[in-house]
Amino acid sequence: MTTTDTATLPAPQADPRDVEHVDVLVVGAGVSGIGAAHTLRERFPDHSLAILDAQEAHGGTWWTHRYPGVRSDSDLFTYGYRHKPWRGPSIAAGGEILAYLDEVIEEDGLAPLIRYRHRVTAASWSSEDARWTVEVDRGDTGERVRMTTDFLWMCQGYYDHTEPHRPEWPGLDRYRGRLVHPQSWPDDLDLTGKRVVVIGSGSTAATLIPAIAQHAAHVTMLQRSPSYFLAPPLTHELAVTLRALDIPEDWTHEILRRAHSAQFDELARLSHEAPDELHAFLMESMKPLLPEGFDVEKHFTPRYRPWQQRIAIVPEGDLFAALREGKASIVTDTIDTFTETGIRVGSGEELEADVVVTATGFDLAAFGNVAFTVDGEPVAFPERVTWRGVMITGVPNMAYVFGYFRHSWTLRVDLVCDLVSRLFAHMQEKGARTVVPELRPEDAGMQLRPWSDPENFNAGYVLRSQHLLFRQGDREPWTHMLEHAQECEVLPRADLDDGSLVYR
Structure with a gap:
């Protein structure tokens, strides 16, 4: 799909409740969320969009981490977006990265769409209404508000911003x-x-x-x-x-x-x-x-x-x-x-x-510790399986962004945005309002593997959080954490009609 495509999803039905509704709700205004919002503004300009972030400003890690010398440990030519040339040194300080994100927000006109101090606490899917209802705590007013959306895009990062990891030491x-x-x-x-x-x-x-x-x-x-x-x-x-x-x-x-x-x-x-x-x-x-x-x-x-x-x-x-x-x-x-x-x-x-x-690291958080339910049933993510590291079985109209461990995070942001855009256009072509990954008959009895294979990547923050996270299978499209070179081949050719995605 080219960057000039402007396919739109089917028009949402009127919401009888007195809550705000948007076509797509992005959770997180860090590198992932800003990248997702850029893609939506460029390729789907007719979609209504809101971006919620629990922090006081955008940037995610680059906002919350302010210790002396904070910088990227990835080069900025790959950590920067594909569409936005990086003009500085290969390794950049946190302030320089925030300034780069400022430019993206200004160039794309995203500022009016971002709502800070808006912490999502719960997300409930209704098949009858074909939409999500999201509960939000507003840190600026102390009130709880509710929003609805046709599609939920989780871009909140992968660790707990509020509670760092600190072991218990004697004395x-x-x-x-x-x-x-x-x-x-x-x-x-x-x-x-x-x-x-x-x-x-x-x-x-x-x-x-x-x-x-x-x-x-x-x-x-x-x-x-x-x-x-x-x-x-x-x-x-x-x-x-x-x-x-x-x-x-x-x-x-x-x-x-x-x-x-x-x-x-x-x-x-x-x-x-x-x-x-x-x-x-x-x-x-x-x-x-x-x-x-x-x-x-x-x-x-x-x-x-x-x-x-x-x-x-x-x-x-x-x-x-x-x-x-x-x-x-x-x-x-x-x-x-x-x-x-x-x-x-x-x-x-x-x-x-x-x-x-x-400097003992952090703990992972499954989708920002948001409580998910589907048709009134709580979603136990450790019992679910990933679809290409982008969606979760049994969870309709929800995508997420998770970057690479070894390569720059943003390289995968770009690839995921391409895949989600292609999915949106495919839904429009089929006249579908919902899409949900489901295991196929041929996947019955498939070996389920941990979220991260310790033989592949065994960082402490990964191993101590395995029990919180979803799982992967032993075959496509139920695998993730491939290397960037592999995904450059796999994700653009992903078959959206192989039976692993159910459209309604």
Whole structure:
């Protein structure tokens, strides 16, 4: 389907209740929701649309995460939208990404459609009315409002924005210093001259430590298990070449988008076909950037193969620079107990800390913890199966956006928007008001697999949330979490009439 298609869904019937009705309701005004809204405005301009977000402003992660140094750990040529060329460095700070999203909202005229402090708490489908009724808590007024919609598009992201993940450690109650989680970074926190321990080894820790090490007395990264790191330049060398040649920005964007995608496709391939070779490459690429005599194998060899969790990006090796300069250090050990003045680790060493930052990640939330019902029956998502990572069996007229773990999230936003647009046009052609994924007779007895296969991706936040999420099958169209290169082939040719989607 081209971007000029303007097919429309059948006109909705009048709603007898005194509630607002829209053709499509998008939940979430982050990267996914803004991408979905752009697609709807461009391809279905006659559809009425509203976008609800629980936060005070748009941006999702980039609004809620305000810790020092916050930035993307994906390149912006693939993290940016296909339709909107990125003009900055490959790796960008959170503020730059918000400014980019500001431009998309302004160019598409989306601002009047977004309603902030609107938290969706429940969504109920009625087959008789062929529509959703959505309950919304308005944080600005304290009242509860109700909306109806023909199609619900869940773009709320994949983790709990309100409650970060923080393990229970012995002795935490007697620690007299300050305890902070990056997801709720306090505005009044001054780390100048402070001894700081950052618990964690992932992208957040790697981003935060170089930013605060410039002012803190010393920063210690305390990790139970290391992560893999890659230290690319802040600006891709190909971008420098193309801009020196005065290549049009949209050409530069597309060329760099393909270059970055090809690089990560190759990393994904090596992670499966030659993990030892990829491990050696990552180790060797870090050694020249680290202090002399640094134990690379001890502090940077994870318990998993490369890409079984995300490879953390440290542009220009800024984390390694903080280690070389003596402003930061790494301790690989377990936490024995918190003390009044810091943390005692398994070796018996005590790490003195005025401030402890728990960069321990987050917990996933199934569809924003919204309570779903279909014809009065609660939807138990762990008993349902995904349709191509876009819809859920037995849940009519509801799509969702879930991006990639390894590649940039937004690459999948674009592909999902294309597929949902094609589905809308197909419904119009069939004169259908509803569509729902259902297992076919040939799928009877199909092996059901967990939402995420630990052999494929085993990050802690994924494994501890498996019981909350839907499942996948052992065949198309009931699989998801494919690599980007695979989905570029699979999703555009997805058969919408193979019997897995029931239209009425």
